[in-house]
Amino acid sequence: MIILITLAAICGSLALLLILIVIYYSLKIRRQGFSIIREHIGYFSQITYLDSKSVTIAPSDQDRRNLELPSISLASREGSIVAGGRVIYHQNQITRSVISAHGNIQQDSRIRTDLFIHQKNPKYSLGLDFCEIKFKSELGDLNAWIIPGDGETWVICVHGHRSNRRESLRLSLLFESMGLNQMLINYRNDVDSPVDKGGYHMFGLTEWRDLEDAVRHVRDNGAKKIFILGHSMGGSIALQFILKSDLDSSVDGIILESPALDLNGIITEKAKTVPFPVMALLPPIKNMVSKLVKLDWSELDYISKASQIELPVLLIHSTNDQTVPVTQSDQFACHIPNLYEYLKLEGAPHAAAWNFAQDKVELSIKTFINHVASEGYIKK
Known part of the structure; x- marks a missing residue:
């Protein structure tokens, strides 16, 4: 009897431990991936x-x-x-x-x-004239930098996870030399932006509506050709916009740098680096996260939806990306109907293609935009 009681106590303790592990990692994933956090900046x-x-x-x-x-x-x-x-x-x-x-x-x-290189606005950092504007969204006004060009072609720049508009300034001189109008946007849950009632970063599931409002803004201001540049989660937002928005046909092409194409897969890869038994407990951990954040993991799988992305795509990723596995872009590239180019680098960190290979990246982007803008494609 004593042995049975002891075994029952051990099993109960083990079960409790496993439950606590599931809860701990579920809350950790929610915090690191979804929660709105104003991260402290350290100078080390x-x-x-x-x-x-x-x-x-x-x-x-x-x-x-x-x-x-x-x-x-x-x-x-x-x-x-x-x-x-x-x-x-x-x-x-x-x-x-x-x-x-x-x-x-x-x-x-x-x-x-x-990695973003430039610390402040386009004028301070690059000497480029710009306007700070507000554009309407379903949650209220959102901020954007407008860097005017000399034509009717626009590029809308969408920054990544817990990032900001500075991320795209690395390419602003290129776009300026091409005569492009630039709109570098904030979206919901950014600093100084409206907070979504859900209170989470959703990797495109909600933020695409803010991009839709940006597209509407530039279209109402005379845009004839529109390109979207998305870094990391910004790529997820761009893809969700293409899949969901009635304004998707207004866009001529998208540039994806280190795009987060399957968050479920990203978490699985991260779990492989964590000691046992996290990998074995991943299904209940993910199930708890989906309930906490109120999401369906399949909605964040853009690889399975690649065949629905019909407009031209320039895809940029690096084999050295430790945040988003390059294998996701490898799979995505195999299924996009209109892949213009897959610029696959070796050695660049996550979302730092420009820092690593500026000339290659700028040439690919310039060639892509010039070709698509001049040749066009058949819109739906």
Whole structure:
């Protein structure tokens, strides 16, 4: 009898432990993936030498890899430096060339690396004239930067998960040189934007309506050709818009960089790196997340819906992406009816194709837009 009671107690304790593991990881996934969080910015690296031509950094472990990219920004509370050129290693420090500097950044400044390169608005960062506008959405006014061009072709830029409009400024000089009008948008749950009543980032399931309102805005302002650029979750938003919106035929092409094409699959890949028994408990964990966030995982699977994306697509991804597996884009590329090009890089971090291979990325985007805008395609 004592043995049976002991076994029952052990089984009960084990069951309770497994339940607690399911609850813990469900809440962790909800927080990391869906919850609206204003993340704290830390400055963990330090400038040890700076002059007008070069900068030397004592990097933190998390900044070291970014400091090896061809183009990177060093951001401090006082200012920023765009660094590039040859990577010089000495002891535990890295030296790069100074491409440009803003503000009062100086030797001994604490810094962080920033893949977005540009720290403020288009005028401050790039010398480009722009307007800060508000456009109507179902939740209220949303902010956007408008950088005017000299024609009737527009590109609407959609940033990624917990990101901001600065993400697309890396391509603004290219678009400006092409004469394109640019609209860099905020969407629901961004800083200074209306908060959705659900209170979650939904990887396109709700945010596509904000993109629809942006498309309506540029169309009402004379756009004849419209392209969408989506980074990471911004790619999910663009695809959901194409699948759901009555205005999808107004768009001529989409550019997807490191798109989050199947969140369910992304979580599965992440779970493989977590100790046992998380992988075995993934079905109940995902089931709890779906109930907490109120979503159907299949709605976030854009790979299975690839055949429904009929307009031209430029797909950009890297084999080194540690956030969204490149295998998702590999599968997606096999099923898109009108894939213009799949630019598959080797070595770029997530959503940092421009930082890693600026010339290749800009040439692909320029060729894609020019070709599609001039040749067009048969819209539905």
